[in-house]
Amino acid sequence: MKLRTLLFLLFAVSGAYAQTPIYQVSLQEQKLVVANPTFHIAEVLDLRPQQQTIGWVQRGMGNIRVPANLSGGVREGLGGWMQVQLPARPGSRPVLMRVHALRIGEHTKATSEKATADVDIDFVYQQPDGNYYVVQRYIEQEESKGLETTGRHDDNIVACLQRACTQLNVLDWAPRLSLAAPLTSEQVRYRGGRKPAAYDYPILTAAARPRGVYHTFLDFRNNKPTEAANLVVEKTTSANRPVADEVEAYLTTATGREPLRDVWGFSDGEQLYVLRQKRFYPLKRAGNDFTYVSWAAADPGAMSTAAVVGGLAGAAIAAATTQGNQQEYTLDMATGRVADFDYFDLLAQRDTALVVVYRRPGGSKAPLTVLLNGQELKTLPTNDFVLIPWTDKTRELNLCLQNAESGCYSFIPMFGTTTYVELKARAEGDTPALEYVPVKEGEYYVKKMRRR
CATH class of the missing domain: 2.60.40 (Immunoglobulin-like)
Incomplete structure (x- = not known):
């Protein structure tokens, strides 16, 4: 009886982690130490192509993958922390810190775990001519190992920032600035040097999303589903798949119910869903694109509009390395492609x-x-x-x-x-x-x- 109760409690704890919507990595207990700093952080700019999360952590006894983010976000959370650590001082030069990539991850082995942090930043200085110049770019990585490493992500992130700031502080700025290309205020604030054009696809701009079935990605993007009055939606319940918010959909007919297949997705009039591996997953608006969370499978890009290549050997490797974990995917509204967040760098x-x-x-x-x-x-x-x-x-x-x-x-x-x-x-x-x-x-x- 005691053993049964203990197992119940263990799974209950795992289930509690599974329901956590997002894990917050906080830097508030961390310190950045730069001896006699010659610069201060005026602003942090977030130039990452995907800004919804910074990766995944593994929680609970079952190492359930939970999306993670930086507490307060990159622009305000990290920016505020950097300004506290490197405040303005008499004679210090104001710089912008641009974040091109910030990602964490965890890898589990038989007897240990490894937490990693990848940080890609550069520092930009405004000259008297009004233009901005990149002083230096730093791509840093830190990892730590142990039996439980989720609590070490803040250490890893700050270790990367510490090295970058220390190196910048002793750098000879003059030759860097003389060789750097000038950037305008718009160029310095946007990835690729210019503000991206706003999408005007109907699915992004329409006030209503009619109920019905999307047979193709273009049907979805154009917000033109085929009417389906006989559409029935049911939440999936399975002890083996307790985390992903997946549903099944059916069409009622005179002879019973037929599973909805060979479609791109559907709308219930409020929520949008995409089909993956015979189940439907809710889409969440993310800027100009959409994201969804499902289970990683043998082919993370199975929804791609292009053909999958690689043969049997490639399929075997993909199956061995991706199956069984939750994964966040981003749907690119310009191309219809789906990308695994882990590959965004x-x-x-x-x-x-x-x-x-x-x-x-x-x-x-x-x-x-x-x-x-x-x-x-x-x-x-x-x-x-x-x-x-x-x-x-x-x-x-x-x-x-x-x-x-x-x-x-x-x-x-x-x-x-x-x-x-x-x-x-x-x-x-x-x-x-x-x-x-x-x-x-x-x-x-x-x-x-x-x-x-």
Whole structure:
């Protein structure tokens, strides 16, 4: 009886965490120590492409994934904290701190956990001519290990900020400012240098969202569902899936109820839903886009408007690394693509495709030269990579190895995403080759290289 009661209490605690809408990371107990600071933080600007969360933490006995955010947000919460830590002093120079990325994560192993923080910031100074100049950019990462690491995210974030501010304080600003390109007040405040144009899609601007079924993404974006008076919506109840707010939908007929399938989503007249893995999930407005939370599956991009590539090997890797966790997804209203938040640091802009060519350690140590459309791109040593922003939507991207009879790979990249290509030469005597690899695999190895 006692054992049964104990198990009940353990699951009750896990269930309580599961209902927590968002975990708040607070910096209030943290201190930033910069000796004799020569600058102060006038303002913090949030230039992140996704500003709803800063990642995920694992809560409860079952390590249930819960979205996390910075207490007070980045602009006001982090900004207020930075201004307290680095206030204006006589003679100190006012700078803007721009946040390009701020993300935390947790990884569980058999006997321990690891908490990570990735911080990408730069510092901008206004000169007497009225223009702004970037003094320096810092990309920092910190990790900590232990049996329980959720409480260490504030330590990790501040460790990154501490290193960046300390380095900035001893930097010789004069040569940096003399070489930096001038930025206007608008350019400095928006990602990409200019304010994004407001979307005018009907689903974002219409006062009402009629009840009905969306057969395609365009039906959804145009706010034109097919009427479905016989639509029935029921909340899913399952002991194995206690967290995600999923529903099932049916169409009533003369012979009974038929599950709603082969559609994009539906509206019940108030809430919008998207179909994923045979269940529907509520969409939440997030700026010009929408987000939703569902369970990670073998193919996080299954809703993509483009074809999935990679073959059986790619599917096996994706299934092994993504199944069984909650995941937040963002629906891009310009393209209809769905992106896993975990990949946002490498996602390209909507008008750009990002291609990453990397070479893992092992095999011959001789550098190999990669050609892009016949022109030398980079000579890659082992354990290195190169990024290719691609903006031509009508021309194939052709990658080849210099002085190699084979080993070319040509394709039109998928815009708004990242494609990974591995330069494979991991054993002595192997014939070098360029091959597509699944996102999860490529992201894993490139992240390891970025941390060197």
